[in-house]
Amino acid sequence: MAEEDLPQVLAIEKASFTTPWGRWAFLVELKPPGYAFVYEEEGRILGYAVMRIVEDEGHLMNLSVAPPWRKRGIGSDLLRFCIEFCLHKGVSSLWLEVRESNEAAISLYQKMGFAVKGRRKSYYQDTGEDALLMGLSLPRKILQEAKVKAVRTMGPLCILELSLQSEIPFEPGQFVMIEAPGRPLMRPLSIFGLEKKMLKLLLRPVGTGTRALVEVHTGQTLRVLLPLGKGYPMPQGRQKAWLLAGGMGIASLFPLALKLSRKGIPVRLLWGARNSSWFPAPLLWQLTEKSISLELITEDGSMGRKGLITEVLPKEWENATVYACGPKEMMKRILSIIPPHVKVYVSLEERMACGVGACQACVLSGRGGNKLVCRDGPVFEREEIGDSLS
Amino acid sequence: MTPCLETHIGSLRLKTPLMPASGTFGYGDEYLGIISYEPLGAIVTKSLSLKPKRGNPPPRIHELPCGMLNSIGLENVGIKRFLEEKLPRLSELGLPVVVSIFGESEEEFLRVGESLKGAPSVSALEVNLSCPNVRKGGAAFGADPERVFHIIDNLKERVDLPLWAKLPPDPFHILEIAEAAQKAGAHALTLVNTLPAMAMDIQRGRPVLGGITGGLSGPALMPVALKMVYEVTRKLKIPVVAAGGISRWEDAMAFLLAGASALQIGTALFSNPRVFSEVHEGILRFMRERGMTTIEDLRGKAHEVEDHPL
Numbered sequence A: 001m002a003e004e005d006l007p008q009v010l011a012i013e014k015a016s017f018t019t020p021w022g023r024w025a026f027l028v029e030l031k032p033p034g035y036a037f038v039y040e041e042e043g044r045i046l047g048y049a050v051m052r053i054v055e056d057e058g059h060l061m062n063l064s065v066a067p068p069w070r071k072r073g074i075g076s077d078l079l080r081f082c083i084e085f086c087l088h089k090g091v092s093s094l095w096l097e098v099r100e101s102n103e104a105a106i107s108l109y110q111k112m113g114f115a116v117k118g119r120r121k122s123y124y125q126d127t128g129e130d131a132l133l134m135g136l137s138l139p140r141k142i143l144q145e146a147k148v149k150a151v152r153t154m155g156p157l158c159i160l161e162l163s164l165q166s167e168i169p170f171e172p173g174q175f176v177m178i179e180a181p182g183r184p185l186m187r188p189l190s191i192f193g194l195e196k197k198m199l200k201l202l203l204r205p206v207g208t209g210t211r212a213l214v215e216v217h218t219g220q221t222l223r224v225l226l227p228l229g230k231g232y233p234m235p236q237g238r239q240k241a242w243l244l245a246g247g248m249g250i251a252s253l254f255p256l257a258l259k260l261s262r263k264g265i266p267v268r269l270l271w272g273a274r275n276s277s278w279f280p281a282p283l284l285w286q287l288t289e290k291s292i293s294l295e296l297i298t299e300d301g302s303m304g305r306k307g308l309i310t311e312v313l314p315k316e317w318e319n320a321t322v323y324a325c326g327p328k329e330m331m332k333r334i335l336s337i338i339p340p341h342v343k344v345y346v347s348l349e350e351r352m353a354c355g356v357g358a359c360q361a362c363v364l365s366g367r368g369g370n371k372l373v374c375r376d377g378p379v380f381e382r383e384e385i386g387d388s389l390s
Numbered sequence B: 001m002t003p004c005l006e007t008h009i010g011s012l013r014l015k016t017p018l019m020p021a022s023g024t025f026g027y028g029d030e031y032l033g034i035i036s037y038e039p040l041g042a043i044v045t046k047s048l049s050l051k052p053k054r055g056n057p058p059p060r061i062h063e064l065p066c067g068m069l070n071s072i073g074l075e076n077v078g079i080k081r082f083l084e085e086k087l088p089r090l091s092e093l094g095l096p097v098v099v100s101i102f103g104e105s106e107e108e109f110l111r112v113g114e115s116l117k118g119a120p121s122v123s124a125l126e127v128n129l130s131c132p133n134v135r136k137g138g139a140a141f142g143a144d145p146e147r148v149f150h151i152i153d154n155l156k157e158r159v160d161l162p163l164w165a166k167l168p169p170d171p172f173h174i175l176e177i178a179e180a181a182q183k184a185g186a187h188a189l190t191l192v193n194t195l196p197a198m199a200m201d202i203q204r205g206r207p208v209l210g211g212i213t214g215g216l217s218g219p220a221l222m223p224v225a226l227k228m229v230y231e232v233t234r235k236l237k238i239p240v241v242a243a244g245g246i247s248r249w250e251d252a253m254a255f256l257l258a259g260a261s262a263l264q265i266g267t268a269l270f271s272n273p274r275v276f277s278e279v280h281e282g283i284l285r286f287m288r289e290r291g292m293t294t295i296e297d298l299r300g301k302a303h304e305v306e307d308h309p310l
């Protein structure tokens, strides 16, 4: 909407509302945080929408269609446009007030996914009528160009630090799909850390894509899609948390350990790997919080206890919720060892192409039917997996 | 003036020639909020069969230097759940919906097609005669001109929706098969599906894919698809929707020059979900620079070059 559109807009406004907005009300919304759009056909304005975006919340302030043009889907087109616009601005929820008696509008909003979230008493001054507060939460998967800030090699592991364009909340256990330079598919990697626009990934160069990723240089931009999948749920009641990390499995359990410890939940973290080179000192330091008890296990005995993580599991599982991430064999063993009444969450890996549930590549197939690791996981409760790993 | 990208597939008008390739865009709403749907002219669904299908065991994909293999095996929710749960959401996108249908028998194709009769906002059916990842039906049908004729002919009689026949990348027999589809009354051809292929896990001494063999897609497939589109549109009147390795606007342009009326993008979406916007902008920029105003200024222009006499 531009200033020269106002005469036409004001005419529609007057014909639509008992207490129409005046010229100034519109003028204010023509610049951020206001955003105003018109629906135009052959140079004629048939409708418009006005909204404000503050941080990650959108507020639809006004939406109207000229009376002769109603019931043609122009309202839904405008609304759809606003929703898309919000998505691109990284908005996570869109809100609006509507007169309780305006059934046509309410049904349009409901059709577009809005739900009634509350009521504002006597909101409209002309009639004293209540307003319904309706809200729509928008999916938060975001595609961004992330800038490489640092590539820190630590023995066989590497931490990739990238700066994002905006702050994004995440849950430990969620992952990203990240461009692997020169490769046809993105790579799934757990979110190792994500704070104030700084995304950290912990990876091990094992193949073409991960090797390309540890060879990126600072300043380079990489496409990332995040946060994907479901994270680890918090333990119920007064449970302690047992974290079982096999090798790279630490990547998703590390942020979980920190989150649990910040909540004051006691954490016992068993981390098993081939040898001591897998335990870089900077990572160990960060795990020395008082509510985290860390036990290291190596196959060659070069650090901590010698053996496999599955050989040193405790016998006592009372009041424990278990979180496990590691190679498939380890997960299978763990599920067979831990008594069935104990709640166990495992994070699984499968090859992925889209990461968002669109291609059906990442199937976890069991007697109960198929699940997608990228959408229904990667964190699953033991009951959901059933016989799928065997 | 902004060039107009509107294109027509028979009587169906699309505001742009771009759409996702079946099977790479789920049931249409998976990418909502991640990418803009503005550059799309239509949505194409995953192929649907009569009953839900479990598909093949993992691994279902394998990356190659210049593309990928997949052996999804047509896992889908089945036509009933699609109509109940997926289509209503799809209809709200405000884009024409092309439903891809699949059958293990001619009968199944008909029954899936019939259940879509009168379904709201379905603009066309893409008849998947070319999936390399299923034992029955699939590419075996698309390789046989008589079968193709039969399936399209029967569907046409019973289902009042435009039919697009999606064919396998068989450059040697494509004309014959395409002609059969045209004769049966298909409104368009989608060229091409993936090429049957496989990969070997030499460490374990067995094929990589859980489905043993799979289908090749991505840039490796593009030159083959391009030649097929060129050849078919030169010889036949039927509109062609091109698919196969499109990942940049230059690729899209190549298919338009070769004679395609619309373009599908699949594999490229996985490495660059913004590919639709980039291709859209690229085509517009190119047309603007050369003073072109409609897609027709481009479509099939390469046909004007004389064939080299052998």
Ligand SMILES: Cc1cc2nc3c(=O)[nH]c(=O)nc-3n(C[C@H](O)[C@H](O)[C@H](O)COP(=O)(O)OP(=O)(O)OC[C@H]3O[C@@H](n4cnc5c(N)ncnc54)[C@H](O)[C@@H]3O)c2cc1C
Residues within 6 Å of the ligand: A175, A180, A185, A186, A187, A188, A189, A190, A191, A201, A202, A203, A204, A205, A206, A207, A208, A209, A210, A211, A248, A251, A252, A348, A349, A350, A351, A352, A378, B062, B063
């Ligand atoms: C949800 C999830 C989270 C992950 N988190 C991490 C992490 O934080 N750190 C880390 O180092 N690794 C992680 N992995 C494993 C990581 O994705 C693979 O190591 C990586 O994809 C291998 O790619 P490549 O190109 O090096 O190997 P290549 O063998 O060249 O890859 C070929 C293809 O197979 C796929 N592939 C190969 N191995 C795996 C695997 N184990 N899982 C999934 N796809 C695979 C690749 O993505 C690629 O498409 C995670 C996997 C998943 C599914």
Ligand SMILES: Cc1cc2nc3c(=O)[nH]c(=O)nc-3n(C[C@H](O)[C@H](O)[C@H](O)COP(=O)(O)O)c2cc1C
Residues within 6 Å of the ligand: A353, A359, B021, B022, B023, B024, B046, B047, B070, B072, B074, B100, B128, B131, B166, B192, B193, B194, B216, B217, B218, B219, B221, B243, B244, B245, B246, B264, B265, B266, B267, B268
């Ligand atoms: C993961 C995946 C799943 C596919 N599923 C289908 C499908 O269900 N039906 C179909 O007709 N084609 C399917 N295809 C083929 C694509 O629609 C397309 O024809 C082919 O991949 C070539 O285009 P591209 O190189 O742009 O991907 C699939 C392709 C891929 C990569």
Ligand code: FES
Residues within 6 Å of the ligand: A351, A352, A353, A354, A355, A356, A357, A358, A359, A360, A361, A362, A372, A373, A374, A375
């Ligand atoms: S990776 Fe595409 S569905 Fe999971």
